[in-house]
Amino acid sequence: MRFDDRFLDELKNRLRLSDVIGKTVKLRRQGREYVGLSPFTKEKSPSFFVNDDKGFFHDFSSGKHGDLIGFLQETQRLTFVEAVEQLAAEAGMALPEPDPQAAAQEKKRQGLADWLDAAAAWFEAELRRPVGRAAREYLERRGLPESEWARFRLGFSPAGRTALKDYLVAKGARPGELVEAGLLIAPEDGGAPYDRFRDRIIFPITDGRGRIISFGGRAMDPEARAKYLNGPDTSLFDKGHVLYGLPEARKLLHAGGDGAILVVVEGYMDVIACQRSGIAGVAAMGTALGEAQMEMLWRLHPEPVLCFDGDRAGKLAASRAMDRALPLLKPGRSFRFAAVVGGKDPDDVLREQGAAALKSQLAAGAPFAEMLFNRERDAEPLDTPERRAGLKQRLRAAAASIADKDLAQAYRDDLLRRYDGLFAPPSRGGGEGRGPRGGGRGRNGGRRGPWREDEGSLYPTPQGVAAAKRLAGSLGAAPAALAKHAIADPHVLDEHLEALEAYGFGDPALDQLAKEIIRLRLEAEHLDTEALQRHLAATGFSALLTDIDRAAPHSGAPFIQSDVTLATARAQWSHAFAVLNRLAALEQALTAAKHDLGDGATSGASGTAVFMTLKTERDALRRAVRLGTIWIEDGS
Known part of the structure; x- marks a missing residue:
């Protein structure tokens, strides 16, 4: 018996992989996965992992990997049909009745799939023939070398009106079949079908199992009516149910x-x-x-x-x-x-x-709630009470559209908190502060270490000034460049205040400076650069500002150069800031991963793999910062 993909997908959706496997393998939760002893080998340390989100198991001790059906085949020595029948009974799904018409349709679909495979091989060959020279040059200009073409099965369709048709018909295909497969176009006037893809670089489109179901084509002619062209919906290809790659x-x-x-x-x-x-x-x-x-x-x-x-x-x-x-x-x-x-x-x-x-x-990336709030906030000016009330109404409606009631309430609270922060008066005196970032509170909700408040302004205590001076001598060049530009152009921080509070400028010596700039940026509608510099100098940061000016030029950062436009400098700064944020996040994740390995919270194979992945990326970013390759060249 043959089962169609829809039936198999529904079967897997109804059953949790960990529930089925958990009946024969003792599993314990570990992060987003489950771990247990291998059912395939004798071992003392667990190396068998089950991931419900991704729908697969992986056994490091034996190298076996598969889905729900594959697990039953491996452990119970069942055939594919027997495994499906057993799982269907468990899921309460009736097996599809044998249908001669359905069998005939499946046979027809398989025939169409065979012609798609033949077309893919022909497209690949055409790319390497003389007719594909311009396409090859284009791919190389786009930085995609020949060594990568086979991995993605890239091809080329010549400009001839019936080149593919002639090739496949010569191999036994009927034009009507090729129209059904989406390879040919049948004119409405009843004329002879012709090739759908002409003078285009070809990208095969596959289903979840890697079987070719259609093609996409990129036009070589810059005047082509459609730069990119996908195949039409067919019995094999449904655009709304496919993801390329x-x-x-x-x-x-x-x-x-x-x-x-x-x-x-x-x-x-x-x-x-x-x-x-x-x-x-x-x-x-x-x-x-x-x-x-x-x-x-x-x-x-x-x-x-x-x-x-x-x-x-x-x-x-x-x-x-x-x-x-x-x-x-x-x-x-x-x-x-x-x-x-x-x-x-x-x-x-x-x-x-x-x-x-x-x-x-x-x-x-930014969280969903943040993007949703920003979209509604920017939908119209908020210069009247009516428009501000309209924003609140839109935020409530957006939260209410979430079907999960608990999450809907959490979104409502989050969005309205952001709304309150947008319009709340600046924090003064000893109050809690109701700005978007909670006024004078640090990232942990407490006072900012060795600082004191005086009539709504924060001033460093003598201990705070001493700490800033002590750290200033070892200031990193790249963080110094970020801080220098932020002081010269405070508005560059408007989209990054949350990240700045979490990670600062990427150097502990600048943490207190970052917090003070955040506070001033939130309280002032217009933050003048000279006024900011005077305030920072008057509140104990003079030595740190001098160190910033000394260290920043050694970074090679283009955004601190005098000949860079404001828009370009902001784009360059945002990129570098994101890189250093990612570096800081990786350092934190590495510390946590190392701790988990040390206390046995993660298994050796899985934990080590995660640790090494994080370390590789961290080291690459460190080198990029050290060599100055994190900077955008043109900022466009």
Whole structure:
């Protein structure tokens, strides 16, 4: 008996992998995974892992890896059909009745799939023939060498009207079949079908198991009516239920462990750039991200990162994704949002700045609630009571659209807290402070260490001044450059206040300075650079400011140069700030991972893999900071 993909997917959705495996293997929860002793080998230390989110098990002792069905096949020596029948009974699902018509349709779909495979092989061969020379040169200019073409099965379709058709018909295909497969276009006037893809670089589109179900094509002619063209919906291909790059993304998520991120980008080349950088990247099929695709993403990762272009279309796509996702959000099931710096796309960043820069920018995504609040806040001016009331109404409505009641209440509280912080008066005296960051409170909610309050202003105690002077002598050049520009252009901090409070400028010597700048930025509608410098000098930071001026030029940071425009400097600063934030986060994660390994909270194989992944990225960022390669060259 043959089972269609929809039946198998529904079967896996109804049963939790850990529940089924837990009947024969004693499992204990460890982070987002379950761990136990291998059912395949004799061992004393657990190396068998089960991940419900990703739908697979992995046994480090034997190297076995698979899904729910594969586990029963391996442990109970069942055939595929027997394993499916057993799981269907457990899930309360009736097996599909044998249907001669369905069997005939399946046989037909298999025939179409065979022609798609044949077309893919032909496209690949055409790319390497003389007719594909311009396409090869284009791929090389985009930084995609020939050694990578086979990995993604890239190809080329010549400009001829029937080149592919003639090849496949000669091999026995009927034109009608090729129309059904999406390879040919049948004219409405009844004329002879012709090739759908002509003079285009070809990107095969696969289902979750890696089987080719359609193609996408990038036009070589800059005047082409459609720059990118996808195949039509067919019996094999449904745009709303497919994510480009999914099989490879699954492998990368598995290899990356718990620290891996899943990123949704906009184009084929962006997906390829992410995957070449070791990032699990996928893309929707030229349409807005739909509910079915969101469910697919959440099966792989609890919080995928959505990275859309910074243009109007990209912002609209992000907004639509938010609206569609809101009713579906649940605890442990959300999205983050990231944008690469300077209006570029991931492919540009990989070519110009390298894999480490791309990883750091995508990893520094904003939470869903923050993006939602910013969207509603920026929807219209907030210069009248009516418009401010309208913002509050929109925030309440957005929270109410979440189906999970507990999460809906949590979102309502969070959004209204942000609203209160937007309009609350500045903190004064000994009060709690009701600004967006809680006024005079530090990141741990207490007073700012060795500081005192006097008529609404914070001044360092003698101990605080001494600490600042003591640390100033070993100030890092890159953090100093960040601080120098922030003092010269305080408004660059407006989108980064939360991160600045969490990580400062990347050097402990600057932590107190960062906190004072945050306080002043929140309390002043207009923070004048000269006034800020006078205030910092008058409150005990004179020596630190001098050290900043001395250390910053050694960083090589382009944004502190006098010939850089304000917009470019802000873009460059934001990128460097994100990199140092990521470095600080990695240092914290490494400390935690090392502690977990030391006290046995994580198993040797899994814990070591996570530790080494974090350490590799941390070391790469350290080298980038030391060598000055973290700076954007043009800031565009």
